[in-house]
Amino acid sequence: MSPAAAAAAVFTADNEARAAEIISWFPRPRSAMIPLLHLAQEQDGHLSDAAMRRVGELVGATTAEVRGTASFYEMFRFEPVGRYLVNVCTNISCLLWGGEELLEHACEVLGTEVGGTTSDGMFTVDEAECVAACTEAPCLQVNYRYRGRVSHADFDQLVKDLRAGRTDIPRHGVLSQVRQRADDQRRAGAPPPEQAREAPVWIRRPDEQPAN
């Protein structure tokens, strides 16, 4: 395989098309960086070096810039994690209703440490910061899907259900299962800023001239 073909093969053909569509929404390709990293993580479960290189090619950034950006955001993983990433919140509102104890319980039940993955590759347990479900403390997310007011018994049942496949939670890496999509003729268009210097027609006043 030629180097170019190998690079393109990082994403499946479908995902290459999705990447192009995501980029088309932004005035500058670089703005698609984080969505494309999510796309790579959705495909592979984590970010491989090859995927980061390909994202860099797509958005016009060096691999170092891509890695530098990705490493800032804690949802991006550079090593494989379990099929289900269990994030238990221990921030203030959850702390008050036993978030720490729930995290301990989760580690105990799954036989792993915080940040660790079970030997069967099913679960990774992590400590989460506030995920905006504070009235539902203690709460957790499985692959970023919420569970609120989780008792230890609830947690045990959740693990049983996930192990048995009784769930609609997709594997780690999959966020929104709906993608933004619109026909070209319905879109207003996203020209780069240097090509959009004139006031838009609906607001144009006689006294407002385009700035040069």
Next chain:
Amino acid sequence: MDPRLESDGYLAHAPGYVANAGPKLITSRFADADSFTLQRYLATGGYRGLQAALAMTPQEVHQQVREATLLGRGGAGFPAGVKWGFLPPGKHPYYLVVNGDESEPGTYKDRLLMERDPHQLIEGCLIACYALGLQQCFLYVRGEMAQAQERIAAALNDAYEAGYVGNSICGSDFSVDIVMSWGAGAYIVGEETALIESLEGRRGMPRLKPPYFPAAIGLYGQPTIVNNVETLSNLPWLLTNGAEAYLGHGSESSPGTRLFAVSGHLRRPGVYEVEHGVTTFRELLYGDDYCRGIRDGRELKMFIPGGGSAPWFFAEHLDLPLEARPVGAAGSMLGSGAIVVMDDTTDAVKAAWRVVKFFARESCGKCTPCREGTTWLEQILRRILDGEGRPADIDLLLDIGDNISPGPYPVAAHGELEAVPFPPRQTTICPLGPSAVAPVVSTIRRFRHEYEAKITRRDSIPVTAAAPAGAVL
């Protein structure tokens, strides 16, 4: 489920939201299980605010928002109409960036608005774009909120197809794209210049100020309005009913309603739509229509009035109205509408440590006082909790705090300042570092004895210890 919590009034499809009595300006559809669909939205007055706006000139729409004194709901409470006015004339293109990166500890409202009524938010974005001539809108949803992303993407797809977003909206000459983007886990991205950095495909680190507002220099160096989800969600009602009707709710200086997420040791924690400025903390925490008091009949020990960044309040603050000015004068802030209530079983040091740990973890590392200081604060609090605290640790905590956010802090200690100054006193680019100081100073002021009780070591630093035999000095 925890039997101590009452949950009557909860809706299975909107966990935590309680439809209490009182006007519903932004949660009017929450009771409907299908509130997020275009069909339900149109059947309940949806996109009428947009139609009303399109019947006016853009300048008239801006004027309506200005007259309504719509205050920003993201944390700073700055009037949206005034912020909009900061756009420099003629420097097109202008952009709208929607801050849906809700991550302030205790804050739970924007997620509900995005999940339960995405079209309301989209309509709000359209009204803002029309009023100001904004050429593109970027709707940035927090990375961890998969369902909100799904609901917004689906709503946008439907709205595009129905002609409410995109080219030639409702057959007019108004055309704007709304693009959903999403984050990947970084609290600091809620700071508006960091959000812009993230949208440009970079590490989400705040930009150096000035300019204080991205309205001057924002996305791609262009004038940019950054508004919070809840702020924009007010616009459809405001434009449908007019500024005068909007001013009929809430208080004169804080009109309309606000969502408050009240969590912690309560009988009925919940997210409530509350008349802005007139309801008091006491009514919200103890009222039968709201949280119904502290769990198990216990006593209130302290509460956070406005998210993890806010200095803490105590029983004597309960009668303050939910309004920025009096809360600011009392030394804290309403912030993001997040109230965290702690009863008398709470360990003040532990609670402060947990909030500080959050800021230490989330510090982006750009400014030394924050990067080093928040970590020091966390480690010192941790060792106090572990029984390894040293006698000088309390002073050390205050000294580190002073290095991040030069005192007096909180400002009300000196009484002459009416509100938290803007920009706040800080040795850092953004307020994240100073936010970590708030819980430390608040708890040391009130519960110094709890700190002292935990500091049992008396052998801290042997100042005059003799050098060991044979040591080379």
